[in-house]
Amino acid sequence: MKKTLKVLVCITVILLVTASAIYSYVFREQSINTKLIPNEFTYCGKKIGGKNPEYTKIVAWLKSNNNEWSASFITFEPKQVYWHSAFSVNVLESAVVVSYKTDYGYPQYIKLINHDFDLLCG
Numbered sequence: 001m002k003k004t005l006k007v008l009v010c011i012t013v014i015l016l017v018t019a020s021a022i023y024s025y026v027f028r029e030q031s032i033n034t035k036l037i038p039n040e041f042t043y044c045g046k047k048i049g050g051k052n053p054e055y056t057k058i059v060a061w062l063k064s065n066n067n068e069w070s071a072s073f074i075t076f077e078p079k080q081v082y083w084h085s086a087f088s089v090n091v092l093e094s095a096v097v098v099s100y101k102t103d104y105g106y107p108q109y110i111k112l113i114n115h116d117f118d119l120l121c122g
Contacts, residue, residue, distance in 0.1 A: 030071065032109055034063045036100050041082040041089070044121035048082075058082050058089060061115070062098070069109035072097065076110075078121050091117045 037059055041047030048055040080091040087100040096115060099108040 009043050030069050030109060032062065032069050032098050033100065033102075034066050036087055037062060037085050038084040041084050041087075043080075043082050058117075061117075062089070065096075065111065065113065069098070069111045072108045072110040074110075080117060080121075091115065091119065093119065 004014060031108050034114060038049075040047050041055060041058070042048075043054055043058075076090055076097050078090055079093070081087040082091075085101075089099070090097040090099075095110055095112045095115075097108060099109045
């Protein structure tokens with residue numbers, strides 16, 4: 001009986017350590033790849049790019065806030081979306097969600113942050 005209990009405790013500890021390691025790896029802070037930002041987005045139903053103030057604002061913000069993102073596996077309701085088929089930015093009330101095409105699919109990252117982006121098209 002004691003031997004069985006020791007084995008069960010050992011297995012439980014191994015499972016907890018493994019689960020903690022996987023969780024820490026998956027939800028570690030990450031950087032987004034700003035080199036993949038496209039030359040234009042669809043925003044509020046129109047194409048923006050180049051020197052458009054809305055485009056330059058979101059690109060500058062992404063480049064200056066490219067660290068401390070977390071992987072996200074939750075689907076968020078679209079609020080204010082800067083969309084491109086290979087890169088999208090969903091601006092939420094107190095977070096920004098980024099998803100872009102990689103060789104492994106479309107990973108999604110979230111950053112909980114206060115920002116000054118409009119949440120309604122003007």
